Amino acid sequence: MTIIERYILGRVAVASAGAFAAMLAVVWVTQAVTRIDFATGTAQSAWVFLAIMGYLTPQFITLSLPFGILIGTIQVLGALNSDSELPVMASAWLGRSAIMKPVMIVAGVAAAFIALSSHFIEPAANRAVRDLITNARADLLTSVIQQGRFARPDAGIVIYVDEKSADGTLGGLMVADTRDPQVQLTYFARQAAVTDVNGSDALVMLDGQIHRRDAETGLVSTIAFDSYSLSLSQFGSTAETTQYFLHERSTAYLINPDPNDRFVQIWPGQAVGELYKRLTEWMFPLLFGLIALVFAGQPHSHRAAATMAMFLAFGTGMIYRWGSYYAYNETKTAPDTAIMIAVIPAVGIAISAVMFLRGYEVKIPDRILVALSKLVGALTDRTPRPQAAAPTVAE
DSSP states (O other): OOHHHHHHHHHHHHHHHHHHHHHHHHHHHHHHHHTGGGGGSOHHHHHHHHHHHHHHHHHHHHHHHHHHHHHHHHHHHHHHHHTTHHHHHHHTTOOHHHHHHHHHHHHHHHHHHHHHIIIIIHHHHHHHHHHHHHHTHHHHHHHHOOTTSEEEEETTEEEEEEEEOTTSOEEEEEEEEOSSSSEEEEEEEEEEEEEEETTEEEEEEEEEEEEEEETTTOOEEEEEEEEEEEEGGGGTOSSSSOOOOGGGSOHHHHHSOOTTOHHHHHSTTHHHHHHHHHHHTTHHHHHHHHHHHHHHSSOOSOTHHHHHHHHHHHHHHHHHHHHHHHHHHHTTTOGGGGHHHHHHHHHHHHHHHHHHHTTOOOOOOHHHHHHHHHHHHHHHHTSOOOOOOOOOOOO
16 A cells, blocks of 8 residues: 555545544434433433433444545545645546545445444344333333323334323323234223233223224224223234344344244335345445545535535435435335345445546536635625714714
């Protein structure tokens, strides 16, 4: 590795690490705010909240790391342009591979970590979250329920209460269970409370109804009850033991899933989609590094081009990421679309690599940048300025 390559490598690594840390902090805080209800209950709930956020951190890293590389690389390339270093390198006939190599080394390290995390760290962390929620279900439920608000203690479960007493008694309870796409259940009760029934935690409801809606026919059957208990284990699974979602399963299980698995039956293609997702997540650091090179790896004639390159590259990265997630969600009902999870980043890598190595550059034309600069200047000139007081004439 040449001196210039080591120089670029060091700057890209430091800038990417800083951008990744900032991005991770934003994602972590944003996700923590959406789960802040877990921290409003007892001390145990606060501990569960912190533990859950800790276990979810590997997912946040997988999401944030490619964007950190993209932002850090564009910052470094923009600085090299501002200091006229990239033009000097180009005039000295320095090959594009000398700029591409250090960026790909940083992206490759990130890709290796994401590959390891996707197959081992994240599934284990997700299972730990499921176990934690199942073991502390009663405390979590009483903490997450807030008076006059819709709460989602688990996927497909929505709970609403009109009143919540200090002793935990709930008034005007509604529980909607839409986890099974074939049958939708809605529970209504005048009063309810979380209590122990035969050694297990249960939500005991008084004076209410159960509405059972068949998704195929649309028919609704109603059952009235004086007292009804709903096991809290059903908010995590419908079995006595914890039943994990497919994203919580190991990669070996996804290769040969149990056909009797409830979630395999509900979403027949998600096992394949989850497997493809884990096999391709490592591509995104490489893709985002190449996107940064395409948009900011060539000498620019305007300083404003660096800012525009950031917006264009970030938007392009979001499109690739959204396309992959969309294909993943479609696999729940259409298993044949799973291949698109791999095709989208692979095609993006190939296109970006060819564009950079052949010197193609995607940027806003100079005349548009000049027009934008004039527009900003005109708006600035129209800003009212304080006027000096008129001189007074002595009599």
